[in-house]
Amino acid sequence: MAHPTSAAHNFANRAPPTATSNRPVRVLLIEDDQDDYILTRDLLNEIDGERFDIEWVPDYEGAHAALVRQEHDVYLLDYRLGDHSGIEFLREAEALGCQAPVIVLTGQGSRDVDLEAMQAGAAYYLAKARIDAPLLERTIRYALQLRQVEDQVRRLNAELEERVHERTTQLEAANQELEAFSYSVSHDLRAPLRGISGFSKALMEDYAAQLDEQGQHYLKRINAAATRMGDLIADLLSLARVTRTEMTYRAVDLSALAQDILAELRNANPDRRIDLIVAPNITARGDALLLRTVMENLLGNAWKYTGKQPSARIEFGVLNAEFGIERVGPSASDTLSSELCALHSPVFFVRDDGAGFDMKYAARLFGAFQRLHNSREFEGTGVGLATVQRIVRRHGGRVWAEAAVGRGATFYFTLPPV
DSSP: OOOHHHHHHHHHTSOOOOTTOOSOEEEEEEOSOHHHHHHHHHHHHHOSSOOEEEEEEOSHHHHHHHHHHTOOSEEEEESEETTEEHHHHHHHHHHTTOOSOEEEEESSOOHHHHHHHHHTTOSEEEEGGGOOHHHHHHHHHHHHHHHHHHHHHHHHHHHHHHHHHHHHHHHHHHHHHHHHHHHHHHHHHHHHHHHHHHHHHHHHHHHGGGSOHHHHHHHHHHHHHHHHHHHHHHHHHHHHHHHHSOOOEEEEEHHHHHHHHHHHHHHHSTTOOEEEEEOSSOEEEEEHHHHHHHHHHHHHHHHHHTTTSSSEEEEEEEEOTTSSEESOOTTOOOOOOHHHHTOOSOEEEEEEOSSOOOGGGGGGTTSTTOOSSOTTTSOOOSOHHHHHHHHHHHTTOOEEEEEETTTEEEEEEEOOOO
């Protein structure tokens, strides 16, 4: 017996007959009644403008052997074949990868048989009592044309998938090269930058008295620029490491991380009036170091963008998969957005009542070096949220935000459940 995959491949690579081709249409009639065979043969011979080469097999076994060879352009299949049915043949044809159309013939028209045959893969269904030469020719022609269209669609889909795969591979390679370049450049810049920063501080400490006011101003600007460049390089290195670091998955207590990070922020700014609300016992599965980076960036942003408020509020919580509220602070009573309702896993959030932003710029939010606020108003390099997005995506999750100018922002993200 021929191998099914090989047979299907051979058929797929053989061009079917067309209106402009010279070869006849190869028809296999699978019919246990010789009189019906003769009738069908005569009907095919009556058809003008097309040639048919008909072969007849009277039983299921012969039909199966012919199906394995897959040498025919179209199959005319009797619904009843002794102890077998045409449905069995259709299923066998699908299993063997047969692409030629199968037209089912039956002695009595039946809607149930029609539906059963079409669901099993038949191209068309004809009642024998109604068949004449024009109907048979038209049905065969339509079936062959449909097969050609399906073949073309399959071929185009395969080409498209191959192109997408190639472009994806190229893009991944380019991103890896870019990340390697960024990492190398950032790493190599640190040494000379330390020299600039160190010498500018030495000048300020040891020679400031010898400089006039303008000279001291220039020196301060050099030192500030070196500090900013150092921050930018550190963020670039952090961004590059996100995709290079090997991940170790375990249960991570996000509530404990949030408490720890917010305590550090409060210790650094003890005079701020700010309510910090962390829902207890929130856990997720992921890399502990990378998830700490996510929490540091999101909570750090919330702290920064509430800095101009006389009093502020920062909250960390989680929304459950049933779209209700689970383990959130008392202020989390807002209606869930359509973004949340499309998800079926816990959705974590960091909410603040700070500066917020205009949602029409939300598409830029997670791009590297993208800032929605003036650096003189709120300092930063514009790399933090890009880092957050990469980490969350590496964990198979999503991150997005909702905000309003002057009314704060909420950052949502998903992670694998524990």
